[in-house]
Amino acid sequence: MKLHLLVSAMEKGGGSIHTRSTDHHDFIVMKTETENAQEPTYIGRDHYLSHEDEIDESRARAFEPAFSTVHASTQQATVELWKGNDIPPHALRQSLLSAFLDHCQVWTPVLEPDDVAEFSRDQTPSSMLLAQSLWLAGSRVTSGPAVAAFATPDIFYHRAKAIFWSGLETQPVSVVKASLMLQWYNPQAPEHVSFDSSGFWLKIGVGVAHQIGLHREPSPGPSRAIRRKLWWSLANRDSLICVAHGRPRIINLDDSNVQRPLRSDFPESEFNFHLFSSWTDICQVLGDISTCCMRKHLSRTKKLYIDGMLYRWIKGMPAELQIIPKNQLANTFFPAGHNFAVRQLYIPYFTSLIIYSRMQNSAGSMSVTATLAASFVARLFEDFVARDEIKVLAPIFTRFCLISSMALVATMPHHELWDSCQPDLMVLQQSLTELSKRWRSAIGASKALKNAISKRQQKGLNAAPPARMDDQHTLDFFETLDLDYCRMWTPINQQLLGADSNSYHHVQLDIPVQGFSAMEEFNAAFDPTQGLNPSLMQFQHVEDWILNDGNLFQP
Incomplete structure (x- = not known):
């Protein structure tokens, strides 16, 4: 019989033992009758017990735990x-x-x-x-x-x-x-x-x-x-x-x-449930993306999973957590847009898009998805600064700020886009300065950003051709958002069209999204375990997978 053992760390004064079965596994719980009994410990033995084996936990644990010899007064x-x-x-x-x-x-x-x-x-x-x-x-x-x-x-x-x-x-x-x-x-x-x-x-x-x-x-x-x-x-x-x-x-x-x-x-608040649940989902996706970067491997199965998770996260956002919904009426008031916690929630989503899209592009190249996402982040940080909220942001926001800044730095070869992103870049630089007053990690981030810009400028890169969509699903990740909130949308859209920005906005964003059905058909033709081109993920420094700019970062 397989056993999962849940045994108390201390047994005093007539403790009792109870056995229960859950999910076809036996649990042994040793409870004590003292008020100060410690939390039971967990021990899993499945990996070395056969179905026929049993362990008498009463006998196995019938001894006193070790006690410290340091006197309590010390x-x-x-x-x-x-x-x-x-x-x-x-x-x-x-x-x-x-x-x-x-x-x-x-x-x-x-x-x-x-x-x-x-x-x-x-x-x-x-x-x-x-x-x-x-x-x-x-x-x-x-x-x-x-x-x-x-x-x-x-x-x-x-x-x-x-x-x-x-x-x-x-x-x-x-x-x-x-x-x-x-x-x-x-x-x-x-x-x-x-x-x-x-x-x-x-x-x-x-x-x-x-x-x-x-x-x-x-x-x-x-x-x-x-x-x-x-x-x-x-x-x-x-x-x-x-x-x-x-x-x-x-x-x-x-x-x-x-x-x-x-x-x-969360019996006290449905809002808190939606907030923490959405936070948990996007943090796990961001962690998965980061792990793929560190391991320099992204299988097609994992890519499809991440694509779907990102799309479902933004598409399935509850109404009370939508800060900049698409097709809103002019001067419409959306309470969530003024909620500090809700605005923070979107930062890791946009950060996920930045890292995920850039890791699939060649080093140093510009990604439209990453640029739009970084511009959204800049606008959110602008709100944090204007409302004096930046002083209570967690230290992880220094990294979010750096990642977004580097996505904008990649527009430098596109001279018109580089000029257009300066307001966003200034906001992010100002945010790092403010964050450095409380979190020392912002100091290193600010230095890394300045060094990356300097290295780019020293290279004197030639003007790049007009921007192009990363793929046909680029705008799917922004489908529920008002793109006019993003400063970089207008100049990018003008380059994409070579004409008036409104036409693409109305034609493309009104097309129903098919939930990545085309992508699924494409991926089905490949071995799910086959990785993407590893040359896109050759990172030599711990920061390279964030900067993805060759050797621009120098520690």
Whole structure:
């Protein structure tokens, strides 16, 4: 009999053992009757047990876990040295909690209603690791002088770090939650090794998540929703760090059977469900694209999958998440267009289009898809700057900004388009400058952009022929969007037509999209495992698959 074992890490005071069967697998759960019982651990034995074999888990686990020999007073003294038990005034705690809920919780929904209620009360939190991590994240997305007067993000971070390494926090779920919050610290640019980076804490969070089985579909119960939210928050962060740093993902979703976020996981808000669900979908697509770039391989099966996912993502966007819908009436008010979180949601979608389209073009060449997507990103960043929202963007947005900038730099041989993209490029450069005030990763991104422009100019490239569509499906990815929102649409359309921009706009965009049926027929004629031309993906530097401009980037 195959076994999936879910065994408690500690058994005290008359613990009981229960066996249940789910999906044709047996689960052994050892429950304790103590209030401080730890989260059960997950152990999978399928890979070395036959159908006939059984393991008596009561006997296999009938021993005490190891305990640290460090005296509790030493651990507590370490925390007190860092003032890890210091609590901000009630009004300040409320401010930090509100900042986290407004700008962080939507992307990493780690706080449960009970957590919010506890942190709202004027009392000592039950988990100081979770509290200090929450206050750190909140301090990163607020500029209130009262916060800085009490403690800087550095102080909040080191307090949380001291509590973590002291071992005083015994609840694994709290550790996973804290590991996601601590990623908002991110003090160092990826050009330098850091033991405080988001990637460092992600690996800790994923390691604990695997121990407690977060990668397996949770059983029905009160913790089902938060376990699913935590797992997908980790998976999303993994994909974003992959695209930001050009480093491998540490989560392989083939090893997981957790369903995507469900409506029932968000009883408080259908809007939050749609937002996080759409965020999860596009983060995974972006991570898949980045992985293909790093591995220098894109099979035709994978290409068809990515094409379909990108198309379905934008085509199936719920009405409440549509920011710039096509065919809107003049001066029509769309609430989603003024929602900060919704506008952020579209940035990774356009970034996916940029990387995906450029990796299929020859190095250094211009992609119409990438140029249009980059122009959309510039307009969104222009809104962030105008509304003073850029100061609360997550550090991943520095990479999104760089990627979009490099897509516009590729228009330089097309002199008219290069002139037309200057307003967008200026917006993105200004955004990197603003982001660098809070995130050091923007400093390296800004230097990379300036260096790429300089290298291009030194080459003195000859004028390129007029722009052409990447393929017949280029505009499918923008089908539901108002292209007039994008500055580069008019000059690109004029080059495509060599005439008035309106004609192509009306003729092409009104043609019903067939859901890539032509592409499916084309791909069906090939071996699904056959890769695309590898010469298009010969990247020699970690940044090359983002820049895709030969050796323009010099570290």
